[in-house]
Amino acid sequence: MLLTGANQKINPGRGNHIMRICIFGAGAVGSHLAVRLARAGHEVSCVMRGPHLEAVRANGLKLRVGEAEVCAKVRASGDPAQLGPQDVVISTLKATGLPGLVSGIAPLLGENTAIVFAQNGIPWWYNIGLPPRHPAPPDLAFLDPGARLRKAIAKERIVGGVVFSSNEVVEPGVVENLSPDRNRLLVGECDDRTSERISQLRAALNEAKLDSPPISDIREAIWSKLLTNMSLSVLCLLTGLTARGVRNDPAFTDVIPRLLNEANEIALHYIPEVKRVTRSGPAPNHKPSLLQDYELGRAMEIDVLVKAPSAFAHAAGLSTPSLDLIAALAIQKARDKGLYSG
Structure with a gap:
């Protein structure tokens, strides 16, 4: 049966x-x-x-x-x-x-x-x-x-x-x-x-x-993972570093908390119960899929990882200058390689 x-x-x-x-x-x-x-x-x-x-x-x-x-x-x-x-x-x-x-x-x-x-x-x-x-x-x-x-x-x-x-x-x-x-x-x-x-x-x-x-709440689980992807994973794409490499780089000591703070504000507007993500905790010594796709010349998940979260922020009237900047850079980088046409 x-x-x-x-x-x-x-x-x-x-x-x-x-x-x-x-x-x-x-x-x-x-x-x-x-x-x-x-x-x-x-x-x-x-x-x-x-x-x-x-x-x-x-x-x-x-x-x-x-x-x-x-x-x-x-x-x-x-x-x-x-x-x-x-x-x-x-x-x-x-x-x-x-x-x-x-x-x-x-x-x-x-x-x-x-x-x-x-x-x-x-x-x-x-x-x-x-x-x-x-x-x-x-x-x-x-x-x-x-x-x-x-x-x-x-x-x-x-x-x-x-x-x-x-x-x-x-x-x-x-x-x-x-x-x-x-x-x-x-x-x-x-x-x-x-x-x-x-x-x-x-x-x-x-x-x-x-x-x-x-x-x-399945959407709470979606946002919990997305909080890291829309910040740390995009930084990996822009730098070519693994998640651990970005997390341990002193150049990003102040950048990552700002990105996560903006990401948390978006998630909390739509899912008040979502657990706030901070910089604490180990990061895997692994390239996220966004960077892997870029390096392998595969179509990139820009819409679901970058464009959609930005749309949520703008609809809520939230100011997310740091996320907006790395989103624009990620989109341009993907377009330059012909991996995104949106």
Whole structure:
């Protein structure tokens, strides 16, 4: 029996409910999720492409954590039609890759298939199911040009996701996890209601050693991660340094607190309960995805990480001069390399 609606059950599997889970866009983060979920006993398939796909087909998908390496057999294809309907689709595509989801998602959908959007920044669905307690957001139509995602994805299928996990594809078919003590996927309905499918999904993630504690507000989780991305990650892009490199550079001793203060003010205007982020705490010696995309010549997530937060600030009438400056520099840098046209 498939994972179905909020009040229906699925047959218990090995220690938990066995689910058919498709990772759509299984790059570094998605491949990590796929291995852990497959090792936990779920029927995992992956939509991937290129040499990574060919290696997985030939040798399985491998995950390295420190000196350890584990392998999982997953169904892998560049064509979603070969994989069939799923209980859950977890999209780990970056925002720039979501048009591929629109064109490929239909064969994966059963009557009650949930789609988890585990991406960085402000998601395209942010104002769908927005609880009345939240202030109205600015116009975010630029996150979904032509409303293609809204037309293809019913509200009932949307599950918000916030992923905390640093990974790299070190060679085709092999992904290395760089955050062994911090691998988390927070999930919640877009209207924050409780549901059986969210409970089952959290249980599956926890069993797979992907921390997924209960949360009451998925947008609070989105902003909590975004606070770092819209400040520290943009500085990494501008300097070419890792997050730790920026954090430890004396030149940014006073800059980072100013950026975080402005970012906190935006988040607190829209989500008063969000926990204020400060400079304290270690930073990973890892290049954030924004910088990785720039260096690899890939389309960049400027809209969701830079443009959207700026729109929220302006709609709230907040003054954010430091964030405005680094946003303008980031946009120009991306445009100069032909990686952003907005």
